[in-house]
Amino acid sequence: MILGVIADDFTGATDVASMLVRAGMRTVQLIGVPHDDAAPSADALVIALKSRTVPAAQAVTESLAALRWLQRAGARQFYFKYCSTFDSTPAGNIGPVAEALLEALDADFAIACPAFPENGRTVFRGHLFVGDQLLSDSGMRDHPLTPMTDANLVRVLQAQSRAAVGLVRHDIVAAGAEAVRGRFDELRADGVRLAVADAIADADLRVLAEACAGLPLITAGSGVALGLPSVYAARGWLRPDAAAASLPAVGGHAAVVSGSCSTATNAQVRHWLEAGRPAFRIDARALAAGEPVAAQALDFAAARLPHEAALVYATASPEDVKAVQAALGAERAGALVEECLAEVAASLVHAGVRRLVVAGGETSGAVVQALGVRVLRIGATIAPGVPWTQAEGRPLLLALKSGNFGAADFFSRALAQVA
Incomplete structure (x- = not known):
């Protein structure tokens, strides 16, 4: 196995799994943390939790349990998947879970990027757009459980996080993966542990995936996963499978x-x-x-x-x-x-x-x-x-x-x- 994904809800898990399968990664979704260590044969395993709207402490506990299982299963990189509309509350759960995973992995930095341009979710100068609207002007402002009334993701994530939150602007992303890694180093030097990354097109997601290749943890919506299979293939970790998405027909x-x-x-x-x-x-x-x-x-x-x-x-x-x-x-x-x-x-x-x-x-x-x-x-x-x-x-x-x-x-x- 190459990638271990921790998803904060069930549809989000299938969302990121779909991204990986489209690019030839054999992917299996697990419902909750398995009770034993027997891992299915796959290039990527996605553990679907139901932690998006539970208290932050519970979300952290469940996410760390998923991480430990994926570590035992042999994952080489980890991915915390949340919604492309960054659904959360001022108390969490994105910030607390991301920071807990960083600490458990003894890692010092990760991006935060919910962008999914194919579905109209883009991030520019740290602000999340749903189609042509800011997140705060979209239908998400009326969400019954996690109403999103602020489109400034740096501000939203900072309210949930202990350490400083930074920004990787689009002009840096457009300059390529080496420029993005340079920005990561600058942010680390300033004490930043989480940084919102701009992305307005699939090409930006591929740049971010390449820039994050050496990081233990990625936190994102499903979009960044679009670029990971090619990164793994270039490293010799993955041989894409054209039949990765095949399922048997059923009647009924x-x-x-x-x-x-x-x-x-x-x-x-x-x-x-x-x-x-x-x-x-x-x-x-x-x-x-x-x-x-x-x-x-x-x-x-x-x-x-x-x-x-x-x-x-x-x-x-x-x-x-x-x-x-x-x-x-x-x-x-x-x-x-x-x-x-x-x-x-x-x-x-x-x-x-x-x-x-x-x-x-x-x-x-x-x-x-x-x-x-x-x-x-x-x-x-x-x-x-x-x-x-x-x-x-x-x-x-x-x-x-x-x-x-x-x-x-x-x-x-x-x-x-x-x-």
């Missing part, structure tokens, strides 16, 4: 489960509904009142499975989300919806669903845990950052989609790809 039924309330997922749900396709909406208030919502959703979907895929969704507008949170509390509302969707997904698989699309990081985590999936083989990309995956040893394909990713027709496009 198909379904979609959506819990994300992001702008992108709202558009995907609208597209499904406007096409006249069957859908059942989960109402958090009905769940709180004790109504058998999960059973109703399953009955609705199961009646249609022999003929067409159904969507079961809790996706709602920011206004609706705020109203539900005001009535039930944000934590309770989220937990009720997650548990319901996980129960529905597990029941659908029991009823014969073998191709399941899941939208939302928290929802994907709950669904995968309910299904008892521990290992995922990474397959072909559906949309940037979202591959099909196969549950190891089972005829079950899962597409775990970050809420922010995918075009409006993502659900139907994903199912058509494995029809």
Whole structure:
């Protein structure tokens, strides 16, 4: 094994795994830290945690456990993967986890770069853009768990970090890997341990990957992973595999489960509904009142499975989300919806669903845990950052989609790809 990745949520794990597979790295995703030291055969192993929104101390503990397992498995370099919208709170978890990993590796420096230009996430002069908007002007300002109201990543990361946070500006990145390494040395001399790195195009990500080749740790979204396979190949560590993304075909039924309330997922749900396709909406208030919502959703979907895929969704507008949170509390509302969707997904698989699309990081985590999936083989990309995956040893394909990713027709496009 070459690369060990620690991802702070389940869809983020498949996102970075997809980047590696596209470039010929055989990649396996593990759900949580394995209970034994038996490592699957792969060029890269990605441990998917559910640590993005837990207390910072818990995120650090879980991330260090993942690091220790990957060290025992023989990884040569490590990668802390977070969201391309830098989802976090003033208390963490990106800064605390990154600093803890640096200390555990006896390392003195790492970059922080959530850029993913292919999906419209770019960083310039330390500010994160989502498309043409600053992060703070995008739909992420209304995220129910981690609202992002500041686009200045140096400022955001500094609020979470003990040591100084610096910046690698785009003019330096554009000058190439040697110039970037020179900037790393300058920052180290100033006591900087974490530095936000600008990137506005894939070429910048490749420069950063080359510049970071000698660092024990990279912290980033999935974008920087785009450049790593070629770096490893140049070092003689990797022989790219053209069949790295191949997965077996499966039969059975198909379904979609959506819990994300992001702008992108709202558009995907609208597209499904406007096409006249069957859908059942989960109402958090009905769940709180004790109504058998999960059973109703399953009955609705199961009646249609022999003929067409159904969507079961809790996706709602920011206004609706705020109203539900005001009535039930944000934590309770989220937990009720997650548990319901996980129960529905597990029941659908029991009823014969073998191709399941899941939208939302928290929802994907709950669904995968309910299904008892521990290992995922990474397959072909559906949309940037979202591959099909196969549950190891089972005829079950899962597409775990970050809420922010995918075009409006993502659900139907994903199912058509494995029809």
